[in-house]
Amino acid sequence: MTAPASPTPSKPLSQDELKAQVGRAALAYVARGEIVGVGTGSTVNKFIDALATIKDEIKGAVSSSVASTERLRALGISVFDSNEVEELSVYIDGADEIDHRGFMVKGGGAALTREKIVAAQSRKFVCIADASKLVEVLGAFPLPVEVIPMAARRVMRQFAAMGGIAQVREKDGLPLVTDNGQHIVDVTGLKITDPLAFESTVSQWPGVVTVGVFAHQKADVCLLGTSEGVKTMEFAA
Ligand SMILES: O=C[C@H](O)[C@H](O)[C@H](O)COP(=O)(O)O
Numbered sequence: 681m682t683a684p685a686s687p688t689p690s691k692p693l694s695q696d697e698l699k700a701q702v703g704r705a706a707l708a709y710v711a712r713g714e715i716v717g718v719g720t721g722s723t724v725n726k727f728i729d730a731l732a733t734i735k736d737e738i739k740g741a742v743s744s745s746v747a748s749t750e751r752l753r754a755l756g757i758s759v760f761d762s763n764e765v766e767e768l769s770v771y772i773d774g775a776d777e778i779d780h781r782g783f784m785v786k787g788g789g790a791a792l793t794r795e796k797i798v799a800a801q802s803r804k805f806v807c808i809a810d811a812s813k814l815v816e817v818l819g820a821f822p823l824p825v826e827v828i829p830m831a832a833r834r835v836m837r838q839f840a841a842m843g844g845i846a847q848v849r850e851k852d853g854l855p856l857v858t859d860n861g862q863h864i865v866d867v868t869g870l871k872i873t874d875p876l877a878f879e880s881t882v883s884q885w886p887g888v889v890t891v892g893v894f895a896h897q898k899a900d901v902c903l904l905g906t907s908e909g910v911k912t913m914e915f916a917a
Contacts, residue, residue, distance in 0.1 A: 691907070698810035698905030703727035705903045705910045709806045711769045712737045715760055717798045718752060719773025720745040720791035723808050727772050728752055742768060744798045745791040746859050762798060771802035775809050775899070776821040776892075782807070782899040782915030783875040787824030787892035790849070790858050796890055799897040807899035811906045818875055822866035824892040829855070829863045831887020836865055838885055844870045862889050 703726030718741045732755035740758030743749040775784040836846035849856045849864040875895035882891040902913040
């Protein structure tokens with residue numbers, strides 16, 4: 681008697697392959713003939729590479745960082761200033777964490793301020809991420825907060841009073857300087873159970889430029905890369 685054949689398990693894809701998969705899948709959300717909002721990061725880089733394959737079908741992009749602008753232009757995609765465009769139909773970006781409501785932590789690549797601006801001018805936010813980014817509660821990933829340098833210590837003390845541990849992000853032994861000429865404070869030890877309230881509170885602290893919780897500019901859709909294929913999650917407004 682022959683044993684019944686067991687189903688062949690799908691081969692796990694590398695993180696890079698998962699990112700490429702969702703980068704390609706996001707093309708389905710790009711309105712042809714329009715300008716698309718483009719985020720920042722390693723997952724978005726895969727999207728930009730995919731976007732280049734349809735570059736003749738779009739008008740161009742509004743970019744959320746110097747790095748994305750350079751990649752877009754190198755691939756022959758026109759980049760518009762966000763002030764030149766009133767509204768975008770879609771914004772495609774990655775995340776450091778996303779929960780089941782579409783709330784996110786972003787800014788691991790220090791681009792959070794421009795990302796929040798472009799997200800705010802877009803009607804739909806499509807988050808592209810590999811499955812490791814999906815969490816129950818935001819806060820395991822160090823929360824990035826862009827601050828005006830003279831406020832850094834005070835902001836860090838405010839996070840300490842909340843139970844967080846904050847430190848200034850460094851690059852080559854010096855405080856990292858963002859595209860906007862500011863610094864980043866990364867905060868660990870927080871459990872962000874009410875992202876809307878948290879974002880509102882921290883955004884009002886003097887010297888905070890942008891907090892990396894994206895709750896008021898949350899995702900409408902998440903394309904999650906898994907070894908079984910792209911899972912589409914849609915979130916209620
Ligand atoms: O500042 C960077 C952004 O918020 C990125 O979208 C985020 O850090 C995710 O990046 P990655 O796709 O490289 O994980």
